[in-house]
Every structure is written in C-alpha cells, then in structure tokens.
Amino acid sequence: MRIATFNCNSIRTRLDTVLRWCAEQRPDVLCLQETKVQDPDFPLAPLVDAGYRAAFAGMKSYNGVAILSRGELGNIEFGLSSDPRDPFRLASATANGVSIVNTYVPQGRDIEHPMYRYKLEWFHCLRRYFDERFSPDDAVVWLGDLNVAAEPMDVHSPENYAHHVCFHAAAREAFRHCRAWGFVDVFRLFHPEPGHYTFFDYRTSFRGADARGWRIDYILASSSLARRARASWIDLEPRKRPRPSDHTFVVADFD
DNA sequence: ATGGTCGGCAACCGA
Numbered sequence: 001m002r003i004a005t006f007n008c009n010s011i012r013t014r015l016d017t018v019l020r021w022c023a024e025q026r027p028d029v030l031c032l033q034e035t036k037v038q039d040p041d042f043p044l045a046p047l048v049d050a051g052y053r054a055a056f057a058g059m060k061s062y063n064g065v066a067i068l069s070r071g072e073l074g075n076i077e078f079g080l081s082s083d084p085r086d087p088f089r090l091a092s093a094t095a096n097g098v099s100i101v102n103t104y105v106p107q108g109r110d111i112e113h114p115m116y117r118y119k120l121e122w123f124h125c126l127r128r129y130f131d132e133r134f135s136p137d138d139a140v141v142w143l144g145d146l147n148v149a150a151e152p153m154d155v156h157s158p159e160n161y162a163h164h165v166c167f168h169a170a171a172r173e174a175f176r177h178c179r180a181w182g183f184v185d186v187f188r189l190f191h192p193e194p195g196h197y198t199f200f201d202y203r204t205s206f207r208g209a210d211a212r213g214w215r216i217d218y219i220l221a222s223s224s225l226a227r228r229a230r231a232s233w234i235d236l237e238p239r240k241r242p243r244p245s246d247h248t249f250v251v252a253d254f255d
Numbered sequence: 256a257t258g259g260t261c262g263g264c265a266a267c268c269g270a
Binding site: 009010012013034036037060061062107109110147160161162163164201202203204243245246 | 256259260261263268269
C-alpha cells in the first residue's frame with residue numbers, strides 16, 4: 001500500500017502535476033493540503049477519471065484538505081472534534097484497513113502572534129484526538145504539512161531559526177508531545193542522515209540546486225503500521241516542473 | 256529571524 005502527502009498550494013493550479021505524479025507513482029492514497037478551493041469547485045471529475053475517489057473540505061483562498069484513494073474511503077470526517085474553529089485543516093478516513101489522518105497544521109505567522117498560540121493549542125487538541133479515537137495497536141497514519149521541523153537536522157541552518165514558528169522550542173515540543181502518542185517517523189526509518197527537505201520557501205533560494213529547505217511534511221505511523229513500512233522517500237521531481245509547489249511529495253510504502 | 260515569490264483574487268493576505 002503506497003501512501004503519499006503533498007501540500008499542493010492550490011489543487012486547481014497543481015492539478016496537472018498531481019495527475020501526472022499519480023499516473024507515474026500510482027499511490028493508493030494521496031493526501032493534499034492547501035487545496036484553496038470551495039467544495040463545489042473542487043476538480044473531482046479529472047481525479048475520478050484517473051481512478052481516484054476523494055474526500056475534501058475547503059474554503060476560498062486559504063487552507064483546504066483532501067484525501068484521494070484508489071479504494072473505498074470509510075468514516076470520513078473533517079476538523080478536530082474538540083475544536084470546531086477550523087474544519088479545513090484536518091481530514092480523516094479509513095482506507096484499506098488503515099486510519100488516515102491528514103493535517104495542515106497552522107503555520108503560526110510569528111511567535112508573538114495569536115496564531116502561534118493557536119498552533120500550539122492545535123497540536124494539543126490533535127493529541128487528544130488521537131487519544132480519543134485510536135489505540136497504538138491500530139494501524140494509523142498521521143501525515144501532512146505539520147509546519148514544524150522536528151530536529152536541527154530537519155532545517156538547513158538551525159542556528160538561524162530559533163525564533164521561527166516552524167522551529168521554535170515550543171512548537172517542537174508541541175509536535176513531540178503529539179508524536180508521543182506512539183508515532184514513528186517513517187521517512188527517518190529509512191533515511192537517518194541530514195540534508196533531506198520537503199519545503200523550499202518561494203522567497204528563498206528556491207531555484208538553486210543547493211536550495212535551503214525544511215523538512216516539515218511527514219508520514220508518521222503507529223508502531224503496528226510502522227512495522228509494515230518497506231520504503232519512504234521525498235520526491236523532488238515536481239519542483240522541476242513549470243509551476244512547482246514550494247513543497248515536495250513525500251511517499252511511504254507499506255506491506 | 257531580513258527579503259526574496261507565489262496563489263487567490265482583485266487590495267492585499269497568508270506562507
């Protein structure tokens with residue numbers, strides 16, 4: 001079973017990239033973030049033609065999540081049940097016996113901004129969400145744009161980013177606490193070395209071969225599911241296409 | 256810790 005995640009930064013602008021990538025990589029499940037489209041305008045038909053079903057919830061301009069699946073999706077839910085403020089940052093469903101939790105974690109803007117407090121609260125709500133719904137024996141995958149680099153090796157120059165909302169100590173601690181539900185970082189199982197990034201800010205050296213990146217998109221698995229992991233990788237190829245997202249695809253294969 | 260550029264959408268906001 002192949003599971004992947006991609007912050008597409010507008011599914012309408014990135015539809016060709018997604019369709020081509022799905023044709024090439026044949027993921028069973030692809031989770032999208034920042035679809036930036038209201039449900040009536042979601043480009044469902046071409047994705048159905050490509051063999052996918054979809055569960056999606058979006059709003060105009062901002063946020064929006066979707067789960068694409070080649071097989072049936074069950075128990076589709078949106079939003080954190082304990083926090084009704086934002087249904088467009090979490091989509092969950094079951095696919096092929098695996099519980100999928102696709103999240104677009106609030107970025108936080110600035111450590112002094114109320115949105116940063118919201119980001120920290122969001123992680124704690126998400127930990128409760130996992131506590132209430134799942135047991136560590138379940139096959140659960142939590143994936144998406146988590147907007148935190150977990151370790152110094154997940155940032156190109158950590159010494160510069162102690163006060164950045166995606167590397168600040170409180171954000172890393174909130175992420176760690178949420179992970180401590182029982183999640184394994186599937187990518188790191190196969191690639192323990194530094195230098196792997198999933199996000200290259202449009203405003204930085206995006207176009208350079210040595211682009212400075214962040215690893216903020218993750219595929220995390222419960223221990224029982226992690227034992228079935230066979231491979232995981234970051235696909236940089238979409239960045240070479242004419243209109244790349246600033247995020248990459250991240251992929252994991254499970255038995 | 257800068258600013259840089261994007262996407263959406265029609266002036267800037269969010270990242």
